[in-house]
Amino acid sequence: MNKLLVPVLCVVAAIGFLVSIYLVFYNAPLDYTIDPETQRLVGTSLFFNQKIYFFHVPNAIMLFVAVTVAGCASILYLWKRTPVWDDLAAATVDISVAFGAVVLATGSIWAKAAWDVWWQWEPRLTMSLLLWLILVGYVLVRKFAGPSADRVAAGMAIFGMVGVPFIYTMVGQDSHPAAGTKGVVATQGHAMLAAFWTSFATFLIWFIVLVITRVQSTRAERELRELRERALDLGVLE
Amino acid sequence: MLRHAFRIAWKDLRIEVRSKEIFMTMAFFGALLVVIYSFAFPNDQTAIRGSVPGMLWVSIAFTGTIALGRAFDRERENDTMRALLLAPVPRLSVFLGKAIAMAVLILGVAVVVVPLLALWLNAPLFAYPLELAVSVGLGALGMAVIGSVFAATLLKARSRDVLLPVVLYPILLPLFVAGTKCTAGLVAEHPNLEAAHYWISFLGIYDAAFLVLSLWVFESLVIE
Numbered sequence: 475m476n477k478l479l480v481p482v483l484c485v486v487a488a489i490g491f492l493v494s495i496y497l498v499f500y501n502a503p504l505d506y507t508i509d510p511e512t513q514r515l516v517g518t519s520l521f522f523n524q525k526i527y528f529f530h531v532p533n534a535i536m537l538f539v540a541v542t543v544a545g546c547a548s549i550l551y552l553w554k555r556t557p558v559w560d561d562l563a564a565a566t567v568d569i570s571v572a573f574g575a576v577v578l579a580t581g582s583i584w585a586k587a588a589w590d591v592w593w594q595w596e597p598r599l600t601m602s603l604l605l606w607l608i609l610v611g612y613v614l615v616r617k618f619a620g621p622s623a624d625r626v627a628a629g630m631a632i633f634g635m636v637g638v639p640f641i642y643t644m645v646g647q648d649s650h651p652a653a654g655t656k657g658v659v660a661t662q663g664h665a666m667l668a669a670f671w672t673s674f675a676t677f678l679i680w681f682i683v684l685v686i687t688r689v690q691s692t693r694a695e696r697e698l699r700e701l702r703e704r705a706l707d708l709g710v711l712e
Numbered sequence: 713m714l715r716h717a718f719r720i721a722w723k724d725l726r727i728e729v730r731s732k733e734i735f736m737t738m739a740f741f742g743a744l745l746v747v748i749y750s751f752a753f754p755n756d757q758t759a760i761r762g763s764v765p766g767m768l769w770v771s772i773a774f775t776g777t778i779a780l781g782r783a784f785d786r787e788r789e790n791d792t793m794r795a796l797l798l799a800p801v802p803r804l805s806v807f808l809g810k811a812i813a814m815a816v817l818i819l820g821v822a823v824v825v826v827p828l829l830a831l832w833l834n835a836p837l838f839a840y841p842l843e844l845a846v847s848v849g850l851g852a853l854g855m856a857v858i859g860s861v862f863a864a865t866l867l868k869a870r871s872r873d874v875l876l877p878v879v880l881y882p883i884l885l886p887l888f889v890a891g892t893k894c895t896a897g898l899v900a901e902h903p904n905l906e907a908a909h910y911w912i913s914f915l916g917i918y919d920a921a922f923l924v925l926s927l928w929v930f931e932s933l934v935i936e
Contacts, residue, residue, distance in 0.1 A: 552932040608882040615879055620870035626879060629865055629933045633858065633883045636925050640886040640918055 480690075483683045490676030497669035498528045526587075528669055530580040532677035533573045534598075537605055538638075539681075540570030544612070545635025548628035557696065558689070560624050563631055565688035567612045569681060574606035597645035604641050608634040713808070716801040720809025724783065725816060734782050735820055738775045742825040745771045750832050757834070758901075764835040765895035768826065769851070769888050775821045776855045777877050780814060784863040793867055797934065807860060807930040814856035822848050840898045843908050847894040850915040854887045854922060855880075861926045865933045890914045 544563040551559035581599055582592050593599070608630065615627045705711040728734055749767045753759060787793040796806050826848070830837045837844060862879050866872040881888075894911035897904040 552929060604882065604885055607885075611878050611882045615875055618871050619866065619875055620868075622865065622867075622869045625933050626862065626865045626869060626875070629862060629929060630879050630883065632929060633861075633922070633925065636921060637883055637886060640914075640921075643914065644886045644889055 480683060480686055483679055483686075487676055487680040487683055490672065490679060494528065494669060494673040494676050497665070497672050498525055501665050501669060526580050526584050528673045529677075530577060530584060531670070532674040533577045533580065534602060535674070536573045536677060536681050537570055537577055537602060537609075540566045540573065540609070541605055541631075541635055541638060544570075544609075544631040548631040551624070551628050552632075558693070560628065561689045561692045562685070563628065564616060565685045565692060567609050567616075567631070568688055569684045571606070571609050571613055573677075573681065574602065574609060577602050578606060600645045601641055605634075605638070608637070713802050713805050716805035717808035717812060720796070720801075720806055721812035721816070724810065724813035727786070728813075728817065734779050734817060737782075738779050738817070738821045739824040741778065742771050742775050742821050743828055745774065746825060746828045746832055749829075755833075760833050760835050761899050761901060762896075764829060764833060764837065764899055765892045767833075768822075768829060768837075768848075768895055769892045771825045772818065772822055772848070772851060772855070772891075773881070773884070773888060775825070776814075776818045776852070776859065777880060779817050779821065780856075780859040780863045780880075781873055781876050783810075783814060783817070784860075784867055788867050793864070793934075803931045803934075804927055807864070807926065810864065811853075811856045811860040811926075814860055815853045818852040818856055819849060822852060836899050837895075839903065840905070840908070843898055843905070843912065844895065847891055847898075847908070847912050847915060850912065850919055851887055851891040854915065854919040855884060857919065857923050857926050858883060861930055861933060864930070867934075887915065887918055890918065 544566045547559045547563035547566065551557075551563060578599075581602065585594055585596075585599070586592050612627050612630050612634070615630060616623050619626050702711065746767070749763075753763050753767075784793075787796065797803060799806070826837055826844070829835050859876075859880055863872075863876060866875055866879070869875060890911045894908045894915070897906075897908035897911065
């Protein structure tokens with residue numbers, strides 16, 4: 475089953491990307507609202523610029539999922555001490571650093587279109603940045619801490635996860651366009667909703683594929699290392 | 713458990729009282745920071761009111777990190793951390809003792825830095841001494857608790873000096889932000905006590921949550 479799982483998910487994700495590109499760019503309407511009485515534009519009418527939303531939000535949700543998964547996997551690792559949980563946490567964080575970079579980049583582009591600044595210290599942007607910093611710190615620790623890297627990293631993931639509600643409270647009130655289905659998307663009806671959920675599902679599957687592959691490669695790496703050590707002990711290798 | 717914790721804290725503090733190594737160097741470093749601030753930032757009253765909270769908490773962050781690294785280096789040099797962990801007391805006492813000693817040290821440095829900020833920058837830091845003391849105390853406690861967990865875990869790690877802030881600052885960011893906002897409310901031209909109290913309670917809840925978490929994970933993090 476494992477041999478088939480990754481290729482099948484890859485194909486599903488590939489089809490998902492094509493479908494979501496079609497839905498986002500050809501099917502979903504442009505984002506604007508016209509007041510029926512005055513015949514003028516109302517609210518934040520972003521037109522084509524709004525399309526980035528369909529890639530920004532799924533990635534942002536992945537960032538939160540990643541912090542939670544890494545935190546829980548790290549708790550299980552400290553508890554059970556089975557390396558697979560450590561691998562899972564490390565893989566999730568590795569992948570979500572890339573996803574987080576996408577979130578920050580697309581968020582910046584959106585901010586330029588909607589608020590006319592590249593960066594605003596606005597709650598959800600701030601929060602994404604702070605979460606991303608924890609994840610980057612985690613990757614650095616794993617890379618440079620040497621023998622105790624796994625424990626330090628696990629601690630960081632757990633403390634980071636517990637810190638999320640505090641970061642959320644700290645950043646306070648927001649002027650961000652409402653996330654998910656309540657904001658722009660809901661007002662524009664089914665076409666936008668379909669585009670959003672297709673894109674979300676695609677990114678979720680893509681995320682899972684990447685994490686599974688990463689876990690497998692880490693495991694293969696470790697097995698190779700152990701094999702090498704055993705061979706060295708037996709004198710088979712020089 | 714608490715009795716042992718206080719004994720371990722007392723041991724650390726007694727070493728410190730005799731050698732004065734960490735306190736003297738940290739206090740001097742903190743004073744140097746204040747001198748740098750007074751040249752680096754514009755020196756008029758409105759600007760000072762705006763930037764003094766940041767200066768205070770950046771000083772606490774910097775001096776605290778170095779103090780943490782040095783305090784745990786002491787245990788590493790003679791491999792006494794292993795002895796402490798093997799001692800017939802609960803491991804939580806070891807952690808609590810370390811955290812208490814660190815909190816006292818960080819507070820000690822703050823006691824030097826705050827008057828210097830008030831003196832050299834003419835900052836109105838003593839307008840609400842009680843609120844300021846409580847917020848700095850809670851900040852030092854939170855930093856000592858989380859810092860002790862990671863300094864102890866990083867004890868055997870390579871390049872632990874650079875990694876300690878890399879690990880600590882992302883996790884401590886809410887604490888520093890809350891502390892800065894609290895101090896900002898206290899030194900503003902129109903002091904905002906309501907905001908200050910809100911951030912003090914934020915710090916309290918933050919400390920409580922991470923104290924519980926630290927007690928819970930400390931043992932499994934430091935044991936190999």
